[in-house]
Amino acid sequence: MLGVNHLYKDNGIEPEGLLSTIPAIAHVLIGFCCGKLLMEVKDVNEKLLRLFLIGTTLTFLGFLLNYGCPINKKIWSPSFVLVTCGLASSFLALLSWIIDIKGYKKGGRFFESFGVNPLFIYVMAAILSILLGNIRLAHGESTISLHGYAYEIVLQPLLGDYGGSLTFALLFVLLNWAIGYALYKNRIYIKI
Template sequence: MQTTTQAAVETTGALPLAEASQPGRLLSLDVFRGLTVMAMILVNNPGDWGHIYPPLEHAEWNGCTPTDLIFPFFLFIVGVSIVYALDSARRDPARHGALLLRVLRRSAILFGLGFFGAIFLQWDLSTVRIPGVLVRISWVFLACAVLFVKTGWRTQVGLLAGALVLYSVLLQGVPVPGFGAANLEPATNFGAWLDRLVFGENHLWKQSRTWDPEGLLGTLPAIGTGLLGLLTGQWLRRAGVDAATKVVWLLLAGGAAIVLGLGWHSWFPINKSLWTSSYVLYTGGIAAATLAALYWLCDVQGWRRGTKPFLVYGVNAITVFFLSGLVARGLNSWKVPFRGQAAVSVKQVLYESLFVPLFTDPRNASLAGALTCVLIWLGVLWVMYNRRIIIKV
Protein backbone atom coordinates (compact mmCIF):
# COMPACT_ATOMS: atom_id res chain seq x y z
CA MET A 1 0.00 0.00 0.00
CA GLN A 2 1.38 3.37 -1.02
CA THR A 3 1.72 6.10 1.57
CA THR A 4 2.11 9.75 0.63
CA THR A 5 3.04 12.20 3.36
CA GLN A 6 1.90 15.73 2.55
CA ALA A 7 4.18 17.71 4.83
CA ALA A 8 6.42 19.52 2.37
CA VAL A 9 6.49 20.31 -1.32
CA GLU A 10 8.00 18.36 -4.18
CA THR A 11 7.83 20.77 -7.09
CA THR A 12 10.21 18.89 -9.30
CA GLY A 13 7.61 16.50 -10.63
CA ALA A 14 8.17 13.48 -8.40
CA LEU A 15 5.25 11.06 -8.56
CA PRO A 16 4.35 8.04 -6.44
CA LEU A 17 6.64 5.07 -7.00
CA ALA A 18 3.91 3.03 -8.64
CA GLU A 19 3.84 5.59 -11.43
CA ALA A 20 7.58 5.64 -12.00
CA SER A 21 7.50 3.22 -14.91
CA GLN A 22 4.24 4.31 -16.51
CA PRO A 23 4.18 5.63 -20.08
CA GLY A 24 5.20 9.27 -20.22
CA ARG A 25 7.20 9.03 -17.02
CA LEU A 26 10.94 9.64 -17.44
CA LEU A 27 13.13 7.39 -15.35
CA SER A 28 16.07 9.40 -16.64
CA LEU A 29 14.64 12.59 -15.13
CA ASP A 30 14.37 10.99 -11.69
CA VAL A 31 17.92 9.68 -12.00
CA PHE A 32 19.20 13.09 -13.12
CA ARG A 33 17.38 14.80 -10.27
CA GLY A 34 18.70 12.33 -7.74
CA LEU A 35 22.27 12.66 -9.00
CA THR A 36 21.98 16.44 -8.81
CA VAL A 37 20.58 16.52 -5.27
CA MET A 38 23.13 13.97 -4.10
CA ALA A 39 25.83 16.32 -5.40
CA MET A 40 24.13 19.19 -3.57
CA ILE A 41 24.34 17.32 -0.27
CA LEU A 42 27.98 16.47 -0.94
CA VAL A 43 29.15 20.03 -1.61
CA ASN A 44 26.97 21.62 1.08
CA ASN A 45 28.27 19.44 3.91
CA PRO A 46 32.08 19.20 3.92
CA GLY A 47 33.65 18.06 7.13
CA ASP A 48 35.74 21.24 7.21
CA TRP A 49 34.97 24.30 5.09
CA GLY A 50 38.65 25.23 5.28
CA HIS A 51 39.77 22.07 3.47
CA ILE A 52 37.73 21.33 0.36
CA TYR A 53 38.81 19.67 -2.88
CA PRO A 54 38.85 22.30 -5.65
CA PRO A 55 36.19 20.52 -7.81
CA LEU A 56 33.82 20.68 -4.82
CA GLU A 57 34.21 24.45 -4.48
CA HIS A 58 32.49 27.18 -6.45
CA ALA A 59 34.59 29.30 -8.78
CA GLU A 60 35.95 32.26 -6.86
CA TRP A 61 34.18 34.61 -9.29
CA ASN A 62 34.30 34.11 -13.07
CA GLY A 63 34.52 30.56 -14.39
CA CYS A 64 32.73 27.30 -13.72
CA THR A 65 33.68 24.30 -11.59
CA PRO A 66 31.70 21.04 -11.41
CA THR A 67 30.01 22.44 -8.29
CA ASP A 68 28.76 25.41 -10.29
CA LEU A 69 26.75 23.03 -12.48
CA ILE A 70 24.58 21.72 -9.67
CA PHE A 71 22.09 24.56 -9.12
CA PRO A 72 21.44 25.26 -12.82
CA PHE A 73 21.00 21.52 -13.37
CA PHE A 74 18.30 21.55 -10.72
CA LEU A 75 16.49 24.54 -12.24
CA PHE A 76 16.72 22.91 -15.67
CA ILE A 77 15.15 19.77 -14.17
CA VAL A 78 12.38 21.90 -12.65
CA GLY A 79 11.56 23.16 -16.14
CA VAL A 80 11.48 19.67 -17.66
CA SER A 81 9.38 18.36 -14.78
CA ILE A 82 6.78 21.11 -15.19
CA VAL A 83 6.00 19.76 -18.64
CA TYR A 84 5.46 16.22 -17.38
CA ALA A 85 3.49 17.34 -14.33
CA LEU A 86 1.18 19.92 -15.93
CA ASP A 87 0.82 18.98 -19.59
CA SER A 88 -2.47 17.09 -19.26
CA ALA A 89 -4.20 19.84 -17.29
CA ARG A 90 -2.72 22.51 -19.55
CA ARG A 91 -4.55 21.07 -22.56
CA ASP A 92 -7.92 21.88 -20.95
CA PRO A 93 -8.40 25.69 -20.69
CA ALA A 94 -11.25 25.18 -18.24
CA ARG A 95 -8.73 23.81 -15.73
CA HIS A 96 -6.24 26.66 -16.04
CA GLY A 97 -7.60 28.66 -13.11
CA ALA A 98 -7.35 25.78 -10.65
CA LEU A 99 -4.00 24.77 -12.12
CA LEU A 100 -2.47 28.21 -11.65
CA LEU A 101 -3.76 28.37 -8.08
CA ARG A 102 -2.02 25.06 -7.42
CA VAL A 103 1.17 26.42 -8.96
CA LEU A 104 0.96 29.56 -6.82
CA ARG A 105 0.41 27.46 -3.70
CA ARG A 106 3.44 25.29 -4.43
CA SER A 107 5.60 28.31 -5.10
CA ALA A 108 4.47 29.96 -1.86
CA ILE A 109 5.27 26.83 0.14
CA LEU A 110 8.72 26.62 -1.40
CA PHE A 111 9.33 30.26 -0.56
CA GLY A 112 8.13 29.59 2.98
CA LEU A 113 10.43 26.59 3.36
CA GLY A 114 13.35 28.71 2.20
CA PHE A 115 12.49 31.47 4.66
CA PHE A 116 12.08 28.98 7.51
CA GLY A 117 15.43 27.39 6.69
CA ALA A 118 17.08 30.83 6.81
CA ILE A 119 15.61 31.78 10.19
CA PHE A 120 15.79 28.33 11.82
CA LEU A 121 17.49 28.47 15.25
CA GLN A 122 18.30 32.15 14.73
CA TRP A 123 14.76 33.54 15.04
CA ASP A 124 15.88 37.09 14.27
CA LEU A 125 13.74 38.78 11.64
CA SER A 126 16.03 41.80 11.58
CA THR A 127 18.91 39.86 10.01
CA VAL A 128 17.26 36.89 8.28
CA ARG A 129 18.43 36.32 4.71
CA ILE A 130 15.53 36.68 2.27
CA PRO A 131 17.08 35.47 -1.02
CA GLY A 132 18.23 31.86 -1.11
CA VAL A 133 18.25 28.61 -3.04
CA LEU A 134 14.69 27.52 -2.24
CA VAL A 135 13.43 31.06 -2.72
CA ARG A 136 14.99 31.20 -6.19
CA ILE A 137 13.55 27.79 -7.03
CA SER A 138 10.11 29.05 -6.01
CA TRP A 139 10.34 32.07 -8.33
CA VAL A 140 11.66 30.05 -11.26
CA PHE A 141 9.00 27.38 -10.77
CA LEU A 142 6.23 29.98 -10.63
CA ALA A 143 7.38 31.87 -13.72
CA CYS A 144 8.04 28.78 -15.83
CA ALA A 145 4.81 27.05 -14.83
CA VAL A 146 2.72 30.11 -15.72
CA LEU A 147 4.53 30.49 -19.03
CA PHE A 148 4.05 26.81 -19.82
CA VAL A 149 0.31 26.99 -19.16
CA LYS A 150 -0.30 30.26 -20.99
CA THR A 151 2.23 30.39 -23.85
CA GLY A 152 3.60 28.18 -26.60
CA TRP A 153 7.16 27.10 -27.23
CA ARG A 154 7.84 29.84 -29.80
CA THR A 155 6.90 32.52 -27.28
CA GLN A 156 9.05 30.80 -24.69
CA VAL A 157 12.06 30.83 -27.04
CA GLY A 158 11.54 34.55 -27.61
CA LEU A 159 11.24 35.23 -23.89
CA LEU A 160 14.38 33.21 -23.21
CA ALA A 161 16.40 35.16 -25.76
CA GLY A 162 14.93 38.46 -24.58
CA ALA A 163 15.69 37.73 -20.92
CA LEU A 164 19.32 36.86 -21.62
CA VAL A 165 19.90 39.93 -23.78
CA LEU A 166 18.06 42.24 -21.36
CA TYR A 167 20.09 40.94 -18.42
CA SER A 168 23.32 41.55 -20.32
CA VAL A 169 22.25 45.10 -21.09
CA LEU A 170 21.25 45.80 -17.48
CA LEU A 171 24.51 44.53 -15.99
CA GLN A 172 26.85 45.83 -18.67
CA GLY A 173 25.15 49.00 -19.83
CA VAL A 174 23.23 50.62 -16.95
CA PRO A 175 25.23 52.91 -14.62
CA VAL A 176 25.13 51.85 -10.98
CA PRO A 177 23.81 54.57 -8.62
CA GLY A 178 26.53 55.62 -6.24
CA PHE A 179 29.26 53.75 -8.10
CA GLY A 180 29.26 55.10 -11.63
CA ALA A 181 29.75 53.01 -14.76
CA ALA A 182 28.28 49.54 -15.16
CA ASN A 183 30.55 46.79 -13.85
CA LEU A 184 30.56 43.10 -12.91
CA GLU A 185 32.26 43.33 -9.52
CA PRO A 186 30.65 41.55 -6.54
CA ALA A 187 29.47 44.50 -4.44
CA THR A 188 29.17 47.24 -7.05
CA ASN A 189 27.26 45.67 -9.96
CA PHE A 190 23.70 46.73 -10.75
CA GLY A 191 22.18 43.56 -9.27
CA ALA A 192 23.98 44.01 -5.94
CA TRP A 193 22.79 47.63 -5.79
CA LEU A 194 19.20 46.51 -6.44
CA ASP A 195 19.37 43.85 -3.71
CA ARG A 196 20.56 46.38 -1.15
CA LEU A 197 17.81 48.75 -2.23
CA VAL A 198 15.02 46.15 -2.02
CA PHE A 199 16.13 43.90 0.84
CA GLY A 200 18.63 45.99 2.79
CA GLU A 201 22.11 44.77 3.70
CA ASN A 202 20.89 42.93 6.82
CA HIS A 203 18.80 40.55 4.70
CA LEU A 204 21.47 39.47 2.21
CA TRP A 205 24.03 36.65 2.19
CA LYS A 206 25.77 36.79 5.57
CA GLN A 207 29.24 36.19 4.07
CA SER A 208 29.09 39.60 2.40
CA ARG A 209 25.98 41.60 3.34
CA THR A 210 26.69 43.72 0.24
CA TRP A 211 25.55 41.27 -2.45
CA ASP A 212 23.78 37.92 -2.73
CA PRO A 213 24.46 35.00 -5.12
CA GLU A 214 20.69 34.33 -5.26
CA GLY A 215 19.77 37.99 -5.65
CA LEU A 216 16.66 39.50 -7.18
CA LEU A 217 17.94 40.55 -10.60
CA GLY A 218 19.77 37.27 -11.14
CA THR A 219 16.42 35.49 -10.96
CA LEU A 220 15.68 36.78 -14.48
CA PRO A 221 18.38 34.68 -16.20
CA ALA A 222 17.69 31.85 -13.73
CA ILE A 223 14.18 31.74 -15.19
CA GLY A 224 15.97 31.38 -18.53
CA THR A 225 17.59 28.20 -17.18
CA GLY A 226 14.14 26.92 -16.28
CA LEU A 227 12.88 27.82 -19.75
CA LEU A 228 15.63 25.72 -21.31
CA GLY A 229 14.31 22.81 -19.28
CA LEU A 230 10.75 23.67 -20.29
CA LEU A 231 11.66 23.57 -23.98
CA THR A 232 13.55 20.32 -23.47
CA GLY A 233 10.58 18.69 -21.77
CA GLN A 234 8.25 19.69 -24.60
CA TRP A 235 10.67 18.26 -27.15
CA LEU A 236 10.93 14.95 -25.29
CA ARG A 237 7.13 14.69 -25.07
CA ARG A 238 6.60 15.56 -28.70
CA ALA A 239 4.50 12.96 -30.51
CA GLY A 240 5.51 11.48 -33.83
CA VAL A 241 9.26 11.76 -33.28
CA ASP A 242 11.28 8.62 -32.60
CA ALA A 243 13.56 8.41 -29.58
CA ALA A 244 16.80 8.38 -31.56
CA THR A 245 15.86 11.60 -33.34
CA LYS A 246 14.95 13.24 -30.02
CA VAL A 247 18.31 12.28 -28.52
CA VAL A 248 20.34 13.43 -31.52
CA TRP A 249 18.64 16.82 -31.74
CA LEU A 250 18.83 17.34 -28.00
CA LEU A 251 22.56 16.59 -28.07
CA LEU A 252 23.01 19.01 -30.97
CA ALA A 253 21.00 21.72 -29.20
CA GLY A 254 22.98 21.17 -26.00
CA GLY A 255 26.26 21.37 -27.90
CA ALA A 256 25.15 24.57 -29.64
CA ALA A 257 24.21 26.14 -26.28
CA ILE A 258 27.61 25.22 -24.85
CA VAL A 259 29.40 26.81 -27.80
CA LEU A 260 27.26 29.96 -27.61
CA GLY A 261 27.88 30.21 -23.89
CA LEU A 262 31.63 29.87 -24.33
CA GLY A 263 31.56 32.43 -27.12
CA TRP A 264 29.57 34.92 -25.04
CA HIS A 265 31.99 34.35 -22.15
CA SER A 266 34.59 36.58 -23.85
CA TRP A 267 32.55 39.72 -23.14
CA PHE A 268 29.97 38.56 -20.55
CA PRO A 269 31.92 36.04 -18.44
CA ILE A 270 30.48 32.77 -17.22
CA ASN A 271 29.70 33.50 -13.59
CA LYS A 272 27.47 31.53 -11.23
CA SER A 273 27.07 34.27 -8.60
CA LEU A 274 25.83 36.73 -11.24
CA TRP A 275 24.06 33.94 -13.17
CA THR A 276 25.25 35.56 -16.37
CA SER A 277 23.63 34.87 -19.73
CA SER A 278 26.71 32.95 -20.90
CA TYR A 279 26.44 30.83 -17.75
CA VAL A 280 22.79 30.05 -18.56
CA LEU A 281 23.67 28.79 -22.04
CA TYR A 282 26.82 26.92 -21.01
CA THR A 283 25.30 25.07 -18.04
CA GLY A 284 21.95 24.59 -19.80
CA GLY A 285 23.73 22.99 -22.73
CA ILE A 286 25.56 20.58 -20.45
CA ALA A 287 22.29 19.78 -18.66
CA ALA A 288 20.52 19.07 -21.97
CA ALA A 289 23.32 16.78 -23.15
CA THR A 290 23.37 14.95 -19.81
CA LEU A 291 19.62 14.38 -19.88
CA ALA A 292 19.81 13.21 -23.50
CA ALA A 293 22.41 10.59 -22.55
CA LEU A 294 20.41 9.43 -19.52
CA TYR A 295 17.19 9.35 -21.56
CA TRP A 296 18.81 7.09 -24.15
CA LEU A 297 20.34 4.87 -21.49
CA CYS A 298 17.44 4.59 -19.02
CA ASP A 299 14.24 5.17 -20.98
CA VAL A 300 15.17 3.91 -24.45
CA GLN A 301 17.63 1.11 -23.66
CA GLY A 302 15.90 0.23 -20.40
CA TRP A 303 19.03 0.34 -18.22
CA ARG A 304 18.12 -0.01 -14.52
CA ARG A 305 21.24 -1.41 -12.87
CA GLY A 306 22.75 0.97 -10.32
CA THR A 307 20.03 3.61 -10.64
CA LYS A 308 18.25 3.01 -7.34
CA PRO A 309 20.45 5.28 -5.16
CA PHE A 310 19.70 8.17 -7.53
CA LEU A 311 15.99 7.32 -7.65
CA VAL A 312 15.96 7.24 -3.85
CA TYR A 313 17.29 10.79 -3.79
CA GLY A 314 15.30 11.93 -6.81
CA VAL A 315 11.77 11.22 -5.60
CA ASN A 316 12.27 13.16 -2.35
CA ALA A 317 14.63 15.82 -3.67
CA ILE A 318 13.23 18.93 -2.00
CA THR A 319 12.67 17.00 1.21
CA VAL A 320 16.27 15.90 1.61
CA PHE A 321 17.64 19.29 0.60
CA PHE A 322 15.45 21.07 3.14
CA LEU A 323 15.94 18.63 6.01
CA SER A 324 19.69 18.29 5.48
CA GLY A 325 19.97 22.06 5.77
CA LEU A 326 18.08 22.06 9.07
CA VAL A 327 20.19 19.23 10.48
CA ALA A 328 23.42 20.93 9.43
CA ARG A 329 22.35 24.18 11.06
CA GLY A 330 21.37 22.32 14.21
CA LEU A 331 24.73 20.54 14.46
CA ASN A 332 26.56 23.83 13.97
CA SER A 333 24.40 25.69 16.50
CA TRP A 334 24.44 23.13 19.32
CA LYS A 335 27.52 23.82 21.45
CA VAL A 336 29.15 21.41 23.93
CA PRO A 337 32.42 21.36 25.93
CA PHE A 338 35.25 19.62 24.05
CA ARG A 339 38.97 19.21 24.75
CA GLY A 340 39.15 22.03 27.24
CA GLN A 341 36.99 24.41 25.21
CA ALA A 342 33.74 25.56 26.73
CA ALA A 343 31.63 25.75 23.57
CA VAL A 344 32.35 23.73 20.42
CA SER A 345 29.72 22.81 17.83
CA VAL A 346 28.53 19.23 17.78
CA LYS A 347 29.52 19.05 14.11
CA GLN A 348 33.13 19.96 14.94
CA VAL A 349 33.19 17.43 17.79
CA LEU A 350 31.97 14.66 15.50
CA TYR A 351 34.34 15.65 12.72
CA GLU A 352 37.45 15.89 14.90
CA SER A 353 36.58 12.67 16.76
CA LEU A 354 35.56 10.46 13.84
CA PHE A 355 37.38 11.68 10.73
CA VAL A 356 40.45 13.76 11.53
CA PRO A 357 42.30 10.87 13.28
CA LEU A 358 41.83 8.62 10.21
CA PHE A 359 43.45 10.85 7.58
CA THR A 360 46.77 12.66 7.30
CA ASP A 361 45.47 14.99 4.58
CA PRO A 362 42.73 17.25 6.00
CA ARG A 363 41.08 17.41 2.57
CA ASN A 364 40.54 13.66 2.72
CA ALA A 365 39.04 13.96 6.17
CA SER A 366 36.75 16.74 4.97
CA LEU A 367 35.67 14.69 1.95
CA ALA A 368 35.02 11.66 4.16
CA GLY A 369 32.75 13.77 6.33
CA ALA A 370 30.79 14.93 3.28
CA LEU A 371 30.48 11.41 1.86
CA THR A 372 29.28 10.13 5.22
CA CYS A 373 26.55 12.75 5.21
CA VAL A 374 25.47 11.62 1.72
CA LEU A 375 25.37 7.98 2.85
CA ILE A 376 23.39 8.74 6.02
CA TRP A 377 20.72 10.54 4.01
CA LEU A 378 20.79 7.75 1.44
CA GLY A 379 19.88 5.33 4.23
CA VAL A 380 17.01 7.50 5.42
CA LEU A 381 15.68 8.02 1.90
CA TRP A 382 16.10 4.33 1.05
CA VAL A 383 13.75 3.41 3.89
CA MET A 384 11.27 6.06 2.75
CA TYR A 385 11.50 4.81 -0.85
CA ASN A 386 10.90 1.19 0.11
CA ARG A 387 7.92 2.23 2.22
CA ARG A 388 6.63 4.38 -0.65
CA ILE A 389 6.79 7.58 1.37
CA ILE A 390 7.06 10.64 -0.84
CA ILE A 391 6.78 13.98 0.90
CA LYS A 392 5.03 16.42 -1.38
CA VAL A 393 1.94 18.54 -1.75
Protein backbone atom coordinates in the same frame (compact mmCIF):
# COMPACT_ATOMS: atom_id res chain seq x y z
CA MET B 1 15.41 45.25 -0.94
CA LEU B 2 17.54 47.76 -2.82
CA GLY B 3 19.57 49.13 0.08
CA VAL B 4 23.08 48.08 1.06
CA ASN B 5 22.44 47.06 4.68
CA HIS B 6 21.42 43.50 3.85
CA LEU B 7 24.10 42.83 1.23
CA TYR B 8 27.15 40.62 1.63
CA LYS B 9 30.38 42.49 2.22
CA ASP B 10 32.17 40.41 -0.41
CA ASN B 11 34.08 42.49 -2.95
CA GLY B 12 30.93 44.18 -4.24
CA ILE B 13 29.36 40.94 -5.46
CA GLU B 14 25.89 39.94 -4.29
CA PRO B 15 25.26 36.30 -5.31
CA GLU B 16 21.68 36.34 -4.01
CA GLY B 17 20.77 39.87 -5.04
CA LEU B 18 18.25 41.35 -7.38
CA LEU B 19 20.38 40.95 -10.51
CA SER B 20 21.02 37.26 -9.91
CA THR B 21 17.28 36.59 -10.20
CA ILE B 22 17.55 37.13 -13.97
CA PRO B 23 19.94 34.20 -14.57
CA ALA B 24 17.99 32.15 -12.02
CA ILE B 25 14.84 32.73 -14.06
CA ALA B 26 16.77 31.79 -17.21
CA HIS B 27 17.86 28.53 -15.54
CA VAL B 28 14.26 27.73 -14.62
CA LEU B 29 12.93 28.58 -18.08
CA ILE B 30 15.54 26.45 -19.84
CA GLY B 31 14.76 23.57 -17.49
CA PHE B 32 11.04 24.06 -18.07
CA CYS B 33 11.51 24.01 -21.84
CA CYS B 34 13.58 20.82 -21.62
CA GLY B 35 10.97 19.22 -19.36
CA LYS B 36 8.20 20.24 -21.76
CA LEU B 37 10.17 18.71 -24.64
CA LEU B 38 10.53 15.46 -22.69
CA MET B 39 6.79 15.32 -22.03
CA GLU B 40 5.52 16.35 -25.47
CA VAL B 41 7.78 14.54 -27.94
CA LYS B 42 6.63 10.92 -28.08
CA ASP B 43 9.44 9.32 -30.10
CA VAL B 44 12.22 8.53 -27.63
CA ASN B 45 15.05 8.77 -30.17
CA GLU B 46 13.85 12.15 -31.46
CA LYS B 47 13.36 13.38 -27.90
CA LEU B 48 16.89 12.49 -26.85
CA LEU B 49 18.42 13.81 -30.06
CA ARG B 50 16.67 17.17 -29.60
CA LEU B 51 17.69 17.33 -25.94
CA PHE B 52 21.31 16.52 -26.80
CA LEU B 53 21.35 19.12 -29.60
CA ILE B 54 19.90 21.75 -27.27
CA GLY B 55 22.52 20.86 -24.66
CA THR B 56 25.37 20.94 -27.15
CA THR B 57 24.21 24.27 -28.59
CA LEU B 58 23.83 25.88 -25.15
CA THR B 59 27.25 24.61 -24.07
CA PHE B 60 28.88 25.87 -27.26
CA LEU B 61 27.21 29.29 -26.91
CA GLY B 62 28.27 29.48 -23.26
CA PHE B 63 31.91 28.77 -24.08
CA LEU B 64 31.74 31.22 -26.99
CA LEU B 65 30.26 33.90 -24.71
CA ASN B 66 33.04 33.13 -22.22
CA TYR B 67 35.43 35.26 -24.31
CA GLY B 68 33.43 38.40 -23.51
CA CYS B 69 31.65 37.38 -20.31
CA PRO B 70 33.61 34.81 -18.26
CA ILE B 71 31.97 31.68 -16.89
CA ASN B 72 31.56 32.68 -13.26
CA LYS B 73 29.37 30.88 -10.75
CA LYS B 74 29.78 33.53 -8.07
CA ILE B 75 28.07 36.21 -10.13
CA TRP B 76 25.96 33.68 -12.04
CA SER B 77 27.06 35.04 -15.40
CA PRO B 78 25.06 34.39 -18.60
CA SER B 79 27.87 32.16 -19.87
CA PHE B 80 27.65 30.13 -16.63
CA VAL B 81 23.89 29.69 -17.15
CA LEU B 82 24.36 28.52 -20.75
CA VAL B 83 27.20 26.11 -19.96
CA THR B 84 25.54 24.53 -16.91
CA CYS B 85 22.15 24.19 -18.61
CA GLY B 86 23.82 22.83 -21.74
CA LEU B 87 25.90 20.27 -19.89
CA ALA B 88 22.91 19.23 -17.77
CA SER B 89 20.73 18.76 -20.87
CA SER B 90 23.40 16.76 -22.68
CA PHE B 91 24.08 14.63 -19.61
CA LEU B 92 20.34 13.99 -19.15
CA ALA B 93 20.10 12.90 -22.78
CA LEU B 94 23.10 10.59 -22.32
CA LEU B 95 21.71 9.03 -19.14
CA SER B 96 18.28 8.61 -20.72
CA TRP B 97 19.89 6.87 -23.68
CA ILE B 98 21.89 4.53 -21.40
CA ILE B 99 18.98 3.76 -19.06
CA ASP B 100 15.86 3.96 -21.24
CA ILE B 101 17.12 2.85 -24.65
CA LYS B 102 20.04 0.55 -23.84
CA GLY B 103 18.26 -0.80 -20.74
CA TYR B 104 21.23 -0.52 -18.39
CA LYS B 105 19.49 0.16 -15.07
CA LYS B 106 21.79 -1.65 -12.66
CA GLY B 107 24.02 1.31 -11.76
CA GLY B 108 21.06 3.67 -11.39
CA ARG B 109 19.26 1.87 -8.58
CA PHE B 110 21.12 3.92 -5.99
CA PHE B 111 19.62 7.15 -7.36
CA GLU B 112 16.00 5.97 -7.51
CA SER B 113 15.38 6.88 -3.87
CA PHE B 114 16.42 10.46 -4.68
CA GLY B 115 14.18 10.52 -7.74
CA VAL B 116 10.93 9.46 -6.11
CA ASN B 117 11.06 11.96 -3.22
CA PRO B 118 13.27 14.79 -4.51
CA LEU B 119 11.56 17.72 -2.80
CA PHE B 120 11.35 15.92 0.54
CA ILE B 121 15.04 14.99 0.42
CA TYR B 122 15.97 18.56 -0.59
CA VAL B 123 14.06 20.06 2.36
CA MET B 124 15.28 17.33 4.72
CA ALA B 125 18.90 18.00 3.71
CA ALA B 126 18.45 21.69 4.52
CA ILE B 127 16.93 20.84 7.91
CA LEU B 128 19.69 18.31 8.68
CA SER B 129 22.30 20.89 7.75
CA ILE B 130 20.75 23.40 10.16
CA LEU B 131 20.58 20.76 12.90
CA LEU B 132 24.21 19.73 12.39
CA GLY B 133 25.22 23.37 12.69
CA ASN B 134 23.09 24.14 15.75
CA ILE B 135 23.36 21.03 17.93
CA ARG B 136 26.33 21.72 20.18
CA LEU B 137 28.62 19.33 22.03
CA ALA B 138 30.92 20.12 24.93
CA HIS B 139 34.50 20.44 23.71
CA GLY B 140 37.10 21.48 26.24
CA GLU B 141 35.96 24.73 27.82
CA SER B 142 33.62 25.63 24.98
CA THR B 143 31.17 23.90 22.66
CA ILE B 144 31.37 22.73 19.07
CA SER B 145 28.62 21.93 16.57
CA LEU B 146 28.03 18.37 15.38
CA HIS B 147 29.22 19.48 11.95
CA GLY B 148 32.34 21.03 13.44
CA TYR B 149 33.01 17.94 15.54
CA ALA B 150 32.63 15.54 12.61
CA TYR B 151 34.82 17.64 10.34
CA GLU B 152 37.40 19.32 12.60
CA ILE B 153 37.85 16.63 15.26
CA VAL B 154 37.27 13.39 13.33
CA LEU B 155 37.70 13.77 9.56
CA GLN B 156 40.17 16.62 9.05
CA PRO B 157 42.93 15.13 11.24
CA LEU B 158 42.57 11.77 9.48
CA LEU B 159 42.14 12.92 5.88
CA GLY B 160 43.33 16.53 5.69
CA ASP B 161 41.36 19.58 4.61
CA TYR B 162 40.18 18.43 1.19
CA GLY B 163 39.79 14.74 2.02
CA GLY B 164 37.93 15.53 5.23
CA SER B 165 35.63 17.97 3.47
CA LEU B 166 34.90 15.53 0.64
CA THR B 167 34.29 12.68 3.09
CA PHE B 168 31.93 14.80 5.18
CA ALA B 169 29.98 15.79 2.05
CA LEU B 170 29.76 12.18 0.87
CA LEU B 171 28.63 11.00 4.31
CA PHE B 172 25.98 13.73 4.35
CA VAL B 173 24.69 12.60 0.94
CA LEU B 174 24.72 8.99 2.16
CA LEU B 175 22.70 9.95 5.24
CA ASN B 176 20.11 11.67 3.05
CA TRP B 177 20.10 8.69 0.71
CA ALA B 178 19.51 6.28 3.62
CA ILE B 179 16.46 8.23 4.75
CA GLY B 180 15.19 8.48 1.18
CA TYR B 181 15.85 4.78 0.62
CA ALA B 182 13.84 3.85 3.73
CA LEU B 183 10.90 5.81 2.32
CA TYR B 184 11.41 4.25 -1.12
CA LYS B 185 11.56 0.69 0.26
CA ASN B 186 8.32 1.28 2.17
CA ARG B 187 6.71 2.84 -0.92
CA ILE B 188 6.22 6.19 0.79
CA TYR B 189 6.12 8.95 -1.79
CA ILE B 190 5.77 12.51 -0.50
CA LYS B 191 4.33 14.88 -3.11
CA ILE B 192 2.92 18.38 -3.13
